[in-house]
Amino acid sequence: xxxxxxxxxxxxxxxxxxxxxxxxxxxxxxxxxxxxxxxxxxxxxxxxxxxxxxxxxxxxxxxxxxxxxxxxxxxxxxxxxxxxxxxxxxxxxxxxxxxxxxxxxxxxxxxxxxxxxxxxxxxxxxxxxxxxxxxxxxxxxxxxxxxxxxxxxxxxxxxxxxxxxxxxxxxxxxxxxxxxxxxxxxxxxxxxxxxxxxxxxxxxxxxxxxxxxxxxxxxxxxxxxxxxxxxxxxxxxxxxxxxxxxxxxxxxxxxxxxxxxxxxxxxxxxxxxxxxxxxxxxxxxxxxxxxxx
Amino acid sequence: xxxxxxxxxxxxxxxxxxxxxxxxxxxxxxxxxxxxxxxxxxxxxxxxxxxxxxxxxxxxxxxxxxxxxxxxxxxxxxxxxxxxxxxxxxxxxxxxxxxxxxxxxxxxxxxxxxxxxxxxxxxxxxxxxxxxxxxxxxxxxxxxxxxxxxxxxxxxxxxxxxxxxxxxxxxxxxxxxxxxxxxxxxxxxxxxxxxxxxxxxxxxxxxxxxxxxxxxxxxxxxxxxxxxxxxxxxxxxxxxxxxxxxxxxxxxxxxxxxxxxxxxxxxxxxxxxxxxxxxxxxxxxxxxxxxxxxxxxxxxxxxxxxxxxxxxxxxxxxxxxxxxxxxxxxxxxxxxxxxxxxxxxxxxxxxxxxxxxxxxxxx
Numbered sequence: 001x002x003x004x005x006x007x008x009x010x011x012x013x014x015x016x017x018x019x020x021x022x023x024x025x026x027x028x029x030x031x032x033x034x035x036x037x038x039x040x041x042x043x044x045x046x047x048x049x050x051x052x053x054x055x056x057x058x059x060x061x062x063x064x065x066x067x068x069x070x071x072x073x074x075x076x077x078x079x080x081x082x083x084x085x086x087x088x089x090x091x092x093x094x095x096x097x098x099x100x101x102x103x104x105x106x107x108x109x110x111x112x113x114x115x116x117x118x119x120x121x122x123x124x125x126x127x128x129x130x131x132x133x134x135x136x137x138x139x140x141x142x143x144x145x146x147x148x149x150x151x152x153x154x155x156x157x158x159x160x161x162x163x164x165x166x167x168x169x170x171x172x173x174x175x176x177x178x179x180x181x182x183x184x185x186x187x188x189x190x191x192x193x194x195x196x197x198x199x200x201x202x203x204x205x206x207x208x209x210x211x212x213x214x215x216x217x218x219x220x221x222x223x224x225x226x227x228x229x230x231x232x233x234x235x236x237x238x239x240x241x242x243x244x245x246x247x248x249x250x251x252x253x254x255x256x257x258x259x260x261x262x263x264x265x266x267x268x269x270x271x272x273x274x275x276x277x278x279x280x281x282x283x284x285x286x287x288x289x290x291x292x293x
Numbered sequence: 294x295x296x297x298x299x300x301x302x303x304x305x306x307x308x309x310x311x312x313x314x315x316x317x318x319x320x321x322x323x324x325x326x327x328x329x330x331x332x333x334x335x336x337x338x339x340x341x342x343x344x345x346x347x348x349x350x351x352x353x354x355x356x357x358x359x360x361x362x363x364x365x366x367x368x369x370x371x372x373x374x375x376x377x378x379x380x381x382x383x384x385x386x387x388x389x390x391x392x393x394x395x396x397x398x399x400x401x402x403x404x405x406x407x408x409x410x411x412x413x414x415x416x417x418x419x420x421x422x423x424x425x426x427x428x429x430x431x432x433x434x435x436x437x438x439x440x441x442x443x444x445x446x447x448x449x450x451x452x453x454x455x456x457x458x459x460x461x462x463x464x465x466x467x468x469x470x471x472x473x474x475x476x477x478x479x480x481x482x483x484x485x486x487x488x489x490x491x492x493x494x495x496x497x498x499x500x501x502x503x504x505x506x507x508x509x510x511x512x513x514x515x516x517x518x519x520x521x522x523x524x525x526x527x528x529x530x531x532x533x534x535x536x537x538x539x540x541x542x543x544x545x546x547x548x549x550x551x552x553x554x555x556x557x558x559x560x561x562x563x564x565x566x567x568x569x570x571x572x573x574x575x576x577x578x579x580x581x582x583x584x585x586x587x588x589x590x591x592x593x594x595x596x597x598x599x600x601x602x603x604x605x606x607x608x609x610x611x612x613x614x615x616x617x618x619x620x621x622x623x624x625x626x627x628x629x630x631x632x633x634x635x636x637x638x639x640x641x642x643x644x645x646x647x648x649x650x651x652x653x654x655x656x
Contacts (some may be wrong), residue, residue, distance in 0.1 A: 118370045
């Protein structure tokens with residue numbers, strides 16, 4: 001036996017001369033890591049539990065509805081595509097409350113952010129990757145049940161054109177919802193890095209604003225001022241999406257008395273939604289200007 | 294070749310001047326950046342990473358201008374922050390792989406480099422466990438690993454020995470030394486302890502209040518005159534071995550001094566000026582002729598603190614205390630003494646002298 005095959009060599013330090021893929025690749029890696037992280041993938045088993053349960057809870061009603069529709073040979077699905085996310089908004093809020101702090105607060109709390117910024121990516125890349133990751137995670141959560149509904153509707157041999165139109169409208173609606181909600185939740189989480197604080201703050205902002213708006217809307221409805229109802233919807237994220245899709249995506253409003261905004265007021269809704277998305281992006285950038293080293 | 298060059302670099306905040314017209318050139322090797330807290334060390338690193346614009350002046354890292362090529366610089370340098378920066382719920386491997394990808398390494402290369410780097414910094418089986426359960430020393434190693442994983446040409450280490458016990462400190466300093474000697478990566482290491490840096494660095498830059506106090510090579514001011522510390526055993530023939538050695542050396546015209554530090558064992562240490570290689574030989578021969586055992590023979594460097602004492606008497610007092618303590622531990626065993634010990638053939642001396650050699654190898 002040759003002597004050298006029995007020896008253990010200390011191969012020493014080896015230099016790396018392979019490719020360095022730069023900023024765009026690093027941003028993509030951060031995006032995929034954060035997206036996977038939002039479902040607990042690549043993290044401990046414990047952190048998979050909540051997102052997976054919520055994903056199940058989000059899809060379960062859709063499965064039941066589809067099963068009923070197929071079994072009873074119904075003419076239509078029991079719920080509109082656009083309405084689904086509005087009905088299950090509590091699940092969405094819970095998911096965001098759990099995952100938005102996970103996405104940004106961890107890096108702030110454990111001061112990992114400087115390690116990112118000492119690498120090729122800068123804060124714009126970082127914010128974009130995190131924003132895109134949480135929006136995509138939320139889109140997966142809200143679009144998956146719509147896909148279940150659509151596939152079920154086709155299996156139940158419902159009208160193809162009708163269903164496809166509804167499905168497409170639903171997808172646009174949840175896409176907007178995902179970006180809007182993620183932006184708001186990320187900003188809240190980024191300014192409350194302490195554990196637990198962010199969770200409570202996200203739930204509070206999403207549910208209290210909805211509670212307040214719908215209460216005042218109910219009062220307005222009692223007093224018969226239908227004009228006020230549609231303008232009040234501007235003041236909470238979920239009613240914003242509701243109003244927007246009522247005006248432009250053929251949805252039936254969940255406002256009291258189904259008093260959704262007209263097309264004119266709908267334009268204001270679109271402007272407010274876009275302004276909020278842009279505003280939360282700007283606020284995140286601002287937040288990370290100081291979070292450097 | 295210049296690794297870092299600054300030219301009247303200034304950084305002023307509304308109320309504080311963090312850096313004040315700092316001009317220096319730093320070559321390859323291990324460079325220490327010494328200064329009290331708030332002296333501008335971290336600000337300098339931030340500017341050198343291209344993350345914070347200088348108010349005035351210019352700086353270049355690896356020949357790239359920090360104002361315009363921040364991204365390129367950050368691809369080629371590593372940074373180990375002073376504070377905690379590790380999430381507790383992931384393993385060292387997962388974390389370092391992620392950081393490697395953030396530096397632009399493809400997934401397979403990121404995993405391979407992570408395994409290599411963690412091994413080099415001395416993390417083995419524990420690298421699969423969550424970081425939350427690590428000791429401070431292990432965490433510092435992970436922080437160092439993430440700074441080295443993308444094989445940078447230069448690393449910035451901000452207070453790497455913070456929070457470590459004396460043994461951990463020595464291990465970290467030895468590791469930093471290896472980063473340059475074995476890995477070929479230049480190092481800029483900050484510390485507020487001069488004593489640490491004189492053992493580790495080729496070059497020391499002292500800043501205070503954002504101003505450059507001094508920039509020079511450690512050999513410049515610690516090796517121009519070499520004091521040799523010798524300790525011998527007693528024998529039946531010479532009950533006072535130290536005294537006998539003193540006398541014999543005197544007879545040969547070599548002046549000796551006491552170790553005046555008043556430290557334990559000081560009376561048994563003979564100090565003499567080493568003129569060159571022949572002094573080492575002379576001591577060896579004299580000790581062997583007397584039939585004494587040579588317990589230790591080491592080069593005692595002048596401490597950097599002494600060099601600065603005249604300049605900055607008050608502010609370095611803490612560091613002086615620190616270096617004195619280090620000196621008492623006999624840490625400054627020189628390579629020359631070790632090499633000499635290894636080459637010695639005389640039996641009586643070899644066994645004893647190898648203690649010294651062994652000691653400095655471990656370092």
